[in-house]
Amino acid sequence: MAVTADIGLIGLGTMGSALALNIAENAAPIAVWNRTTARTHAFHAEAADLAPRITPCDTLEALVAAIRPPRAIILMVPAGQAVDDQLAALTPYLAADDLVIDAGNANFHDTNRRARAGLSFHFLGMGVSGGEEGARHGPAIMGGGEKADWDRVAPILTAIAAKHETEACADWMGPEGAGHFVKAVHNGIEYADMQMIAEVYGMMRDGFGLPAPAIGTTFERWNNGVLQSYLIEISAAVAAATDPLTGAAMLDVILDKAGQKGTGRWTAIEAQHLAAPIPVIEAAVAARNVSARLDERKAGEAVYGPAPERLPAGMLSEADLEAALTAGKILCYAQGFTMTAAAGPAFGWNLQLPAIARVWRAGCIIRSAMLDDMAQALTEDPARNLMLAPLFTAHLKRSLPALRRVVSAAALHGHAMPALSAGLAWFDAMRTACGTANMIQAQRDFFGAHGFERLDGADRPHGPWAMA
Structure with missing residues (x-):
């Protein structure tokens, strides 16, 4: 031939x-x-x-x-x-x-x-x-x-x-496998981004009582701002679409049961091996697994009644939801890049985080305007967590109060927001110099004599319970 x-x-x-x-x-x-x-x-x-x-x-x-x-x-x-x-x-x-x-x-x-x-x-x-x-x-x-x-x-x-x-x-x-690893992290971020958008969609639908076309209009407006991205763009399109068979909003005839091919799960599993916390991605993977348990969810609703309640008028605004989604997105990407950084030493790869951010700026599912700024921040200091980069600290300081309001209102009124809640909890843990792991270390020493480090540096690695 x-x-x-x-x-x-x-x-x-x-x-x-x-x-x-x-x-x-x-x-x-x-x-x-x-x-x-x-x-x-x-x-x-x-x-x-x-x-x-x-x-x-x-x-x-x-x-x-x-x-x-x-x-x-x-x-x-x-x-x-x-x-x-x-x-x-x-x-x-x-x-x-x-x-x-x-x-x-x-x-x-x-x-x-x-x-x-x-x-x-x-x-x-x-x-x-x-x-x-x-x-x-x-x-x-x-x-x-x-x-x-x-x-x-x-x-x-x-x-x-x-x-x-x-x-x-x-x-x-x-x-x-460096290329396929980076793709897996991309897919994990994709899971999380989609889940957070779905959580905000759910609040607009069930908490605000908005119909799908109005939600589509909101997403379309957000796509002209800091949240500009492929996933917000298509969320606007699907929310605005009409079912040709029934004339109803397309979203209203789609079964609430999300599929997956496993790549997000691989990301969550690998993060555990790397000791790299990515709770937003893990929550998104878990949420898809929960969505698949449709019969159990129906049984739960039959026993307890439906969870989501309409929010009191004025409790939240669409601007709150936009800001909460902005914060969640930054926190999710920060986790993904931190996990990627951990993989380099673990596998002997010299992964270039700025180059990864640049590759993701177009073509891929998670492409967004924010990635250009992330590439710049990672170029300035690849070792710095994105939540500490000046541009993103400014974003977070503006948007975190809204994220708190949204997550709090969701908890009070029965709206499941696993990914946004996980992002907020991670942020609070990452800004707390004195957390609560001292209690865990004391417990471990009590039942297993594992020892601990002391604040004063003294060479007494066990508590008094070990001296009886």
Whole structure:
């Protein structure tokens, strides 16, 4: 088979198809293969004007033969065993200097394992964010592996990536699974951002009694201010949408039961291993799990009555909700970047926090105007918690009183706000020099003789209960 492509792609599902079209249009001729041959040819036929830049292949051997050596092949297959199976299937056809790029939602531990497995070809793990629209028109791309391998394909990847002004939102994060780790943190922040928006939506619906279109108008207005972001933008759109079957507000006919693919859960689990507290993200993951327990929630309501109550007039304003959401967002991102910083020493990666913030400024699901300021703050001092950066301390000092009012009103009137409440509790703990862990240390010493440090520095590491 003649060489017709500069890069290959395996897996023509929703994301793979969109990414292949993006590459064909903006970067290079591409060869494609799908496990189902009919899908390969249907995709090629549907590519219309881009079809001449796409080579459909019926076999893996044909795919490899169509790509200019040294070859680069992107995998867009489900995470887990499917990736290992595909790597094994490719092995007989690839040369030592060929490169395979796993661009799926892999667990970064799997990417670490594959990078260390002694494959007979080069391997990159690559986080891709932005959904189908991003994959087609410009995603955020987070690479992990050998820097030389990233540099080899960087011209194609930066060509297809989203652009913030003129800067491509694609970068090398570090070796092995660093790219997939950064993508996991991104997804954890995404869970939390979505949950906090949902909590504020719930307060407007149940606490203020606003209909969905009015809530959509509020989100649309917020998107012109400090909260400007993709998630606020789409929240306005979904709240304003009408169900074509019933004519009701679209939100009012959607079952209150959120799905997940596990990436947020991975972030929460890894944070525990790193001893990096991310309570807003953990609360958001738990909230999705609670949402899945619909029968139990119905049973609880039957016994106790519905929890959310209408707020007394004037107790909260929409401005309070906007400010509370602003504070929650800053606190959530601060936790995510702190967790990322902890991963560097743990895994031997030199993760560059400013570069991560810059990659997230466009293309990805959590893109927002705030990330530009975060990139600047992290450039000034990467080791400083974002909640202590001057720009964000100013934001927090203005918005924290509203967050307190919102969380307090929610607690008093039965509105579940796990993520915003967790953010407030974390903030209060992080601004308290003398907390309550002395009681825990005394308890641990009492029942287990674990010892403790003393404020006066004296060499008496046990309490009097240990001297009986």
